[in-house]
Amino acid sequence: MLKNLLPSKPGTEPLAEALRACKSHFLWAAIFSALVNLLYLTPTLYMMQVYDRVVPTGGLMTLVLVTVVAVFALGALAGLDWLRGRLMLRAGLRLDRMLAGKVLARVVDLQAKAPSTQALREFDNVRGAIGGQGMLALFDAPWTPIYLGCCFLLHPMLGLLTLVGGGILFTLAWLNERDTRPRLSKAISSQNQAYSAQEGIAGQAEVVRALGMRQSSIARQVEQRRQATAAQADAQLAGGRYSGAIKFLRLTLQSASLGLAAYLAVKGEISPGSIIAASVLLSRAVAPIEQLVGAWPSLVQAMASWKTLTELFAGTASVERERTNLPDPKGRLQVEGVTVKFPDTEAPQLRGVAFALKPGETLGVVGASGSGKTTLARVIAGALRPQAGAVRLDGAEFEAREGDELARWIGYLPQVPSLFAGSIKDNISRFATSVGVDQETADRGAVAAAQAAGAHELILRLPNGYDSMLGPFGQGLSAGQAQRVALARALYNDPVLLVLDEPNSNLDQEGEAALMQAILGAAARGAAVVVIAHRAGVLARVDRLLMMRDGMIQLEGPREEVLEKMRATTPRPAGQPGQPVHAAPAGGHAPAAQPGMAPMAGATQPPRRAQ
Numbered sequence: 001m002l003k004n005l006l007p008s009k010p011g012t013e014p015l016a017e018a019l020r021a022c023k024s025h026f027l028w029a030a031i032f033s034a035l036v037n038l039l040y041l042t043p044t045l046y047m048m049q050v051y052d053r054v055v056p057t058g059g060l061m062t063l064v065l066v067t068v069v070a071v072f073a074l075g076a077l078a079g080l081d082w083l084r085g086r087l088m089l090r091a092g093l094r095l096d097r098m099l100a101g102k103v104l105a106r107v108v109d110l111q112a113k114a115p116s117t118q119a120l121r122e123f124d125n126v127r128g129a130i131g132g133q134g135m136l137a138l139f140d141a142p143w144t145p146i147y148l149g150c151c152f153l154l155h156p157m158l159g160l161l162t163l164v165g166g167g168i169l170f171t172l173a174w175l176n177e178r179d180t181r182p183r184l185s186k187a188i189s190s191q192n193q194a195y196s197a198q199e200g201i202a203g204q205a206e207v208v209r210a211l212g213m214r215q216s217s218i219a220r221q222v223e224q225r226r227q228a229t230a231a232q233a234d235a236q237l238a239g240g241r242y243s244g245a246i247k248f249l250r251l252t253l254q255s256a257s258l259g260l261a262a263y264l265a266v267k268g269e270i271s272p273g274s275i276i277a278a279s280v281l282l283s284r285a286v287a288p289i290e291q292l293v294g295a296w297p298s299l300v301q302a303m304a305s306w307k308t309l310t311e312l313f314a315g316t317a318s319v320e321r322e323r324t325n326l327p328d329p330k331g332r333l334q335v336e337g338v339t340v341k342f343p344d345t346e347a348p349q350l351r352g353v354a355f356a357l358k359p360g361e362t363l364g365v366v367g368a369s370g371s372g373k374t375t376l377a378r379v380i381a382g383a384l385r386p387q388a389g390a391v392r393l394d395g396a397e398f399e400a401r402e403g404d405e406l407a408r409w410i411g412y413l414p415q416v417p418s419l420f421a422g423s424i425k426d427n428i429s430r431f432a433t434s435v436g437v438d439q440e441t442a443d444r445g446a447v448a449a450a451q452a453a454g455a456h457e458l459i460l461r462l463p464n465g466y467d468s469m470l471g472p473f474g475q476g477l478s479a480g481q482a483q484r485v486a487l488a489r490a491l492y493n494d495p496v497l498l499v500l501d502e503p504n505s506n507l508d509q510e511g512e513a514a515l516m517q518a519i520l521g522a523a524a525r526g527a528a529v530v531v532i533a534h535r536a537g538v539l540a541r542v543d544r545l546l547m548m549r550d551g552m553i554q555l556e557g558p559r560e561e562v563l564e565k566m567r568a569t570t571p572r573p574a575g576q577p578g579q580p581v582h583a584a585p586a587g588g589h590a591p592a593a594q595p596g597m598a599p600m601a602g603a604t605q606p607p608r609r610a611q
């Protein structure tokens, strides 16, 4: 069975390894189960001895002896049963130790949002099932034929009754599985959807309240819950029908075996002691089937969860690939024919994007909303893997470096600052102390990064300075403060490639000046800097400009050259035919209002949208 569960696809090695590490637990649990099942024969043998030897002869000594042996055997049974349960529990704990971190790492690496983002919950299902009654029932199941054999040994008629009864029970169990499996899968997926929706609403409670969406979101929640509980109830009802029938059949079989054995005893074909023994043997033979039916939902859920985990690991296979250590990069960025297409969309969001940037160069990226700037930033930051093309740092594809090792060289400020619960210092140092960096080094790095970002003074002015604690999702700072702390985080450890996605969207004048200094400082020490901006102030001093349109590069080159072309393509005053559509002429250096770009320093026109 273990072999069938062992995943073999590339990337799933950690799962297979963890299962193999628990092999001895499973093996010992199987051995103990064998002993437990043998010891379950004790009451049968005891009864036969009492009725066939003690009662006819009145031998009290024999009674004492067989009782002592029976008590000892039952004690051993209880001990072994406890031990096998404990072994399986420990197997679950070992799986947790070996896999929990890896599951989380794979979730972080997962590119598309998929149900496997709840992977830790899926993993808990598997762990719970391993330590649960269902697994023990699976270990007991192979003993059914042995008990059946014992019934045949007592008398062929008793064997036949057990065989036929067991067969009907097995058929019912199979029908149960066939009927409940699809219902259970539906119940599990609706439950997962209901939980995710609930978490989403709880996380945005403030917006829900302020927008007066209480009633509508509660109504949607309740409806989702109703669907989930209805699906669950449907599965339970279907399963309940079968478990009721199975219970009825088992009790009837037990009584029938008593009756049949009594008849055979009256006819002198078996001893009186065999009457109760027959009933006990039969119930032991069919008990695993009944147990399995009861534990089936959790086993099915665990199997489905294991499949999801296998898919998650196979889909993130590159995480644990062996890689050669490469020299420290200098910051030479090459973007080669990058194409990105998000799942469930018709056209790609980036198409054949290609450009290069040298260490120390700064690139401004502009373009209308939805033109693909953020998508490009995510690709360059290593956050999003393109479907085609490559991004190289000093000639090596991003994939050539392990995720965290690559991130060490890249500073990324996402469009939404995305800070985390923890101190400001921990946020800036990217929680380095959690992975063994000593406190002093992390402190020094955090302060240096904050100074480079021009955020040191701002942080010192906070009530607890660098030790100020942020709440979930980095709550506790203003949008501008959060952006400046996130800039410091991007600059932590002097990355050679800096990717800033609208870094000035929430900044005041002081913040924007600090940002400009940070960009120029990073470029001066040799970092390549990519800045995406709608507000043009920050682009006034970049070396190169890149203009995106519909997921493609429209213009790219030295800043002045690109500005010149932009000006050349701006429409003349209304009435002049044959002019390109989207920008008004600007004074001085700047194209006044290219789509998605506010006027550069000195220009005064408001931005215009592409028509």
Ligand SMILES: Nc1ncnc2c1ncn2[C@@H]1O[C@H](COP(=O)(O)OP(=O)(O)OP(=O)(O)O)[C@@H](O)[C@H]1O
Pocket: 342, 343, 345, 349, 367, 368, 369, 370, 371, 372, 373, 374, 375, 376, 596
């Ligand atoms: N996760 C996603 N799934 C599907 N489509 C997406 C996803 N993220 C972005 N898009 C689509 O990709 C396109 C580019 O989006 P992107 O965020 O890169 O634009 P942008 O130029 O940064 O816009 P803005 O200036 O408004 O931030 C848009 O059409 C958007 O709808």
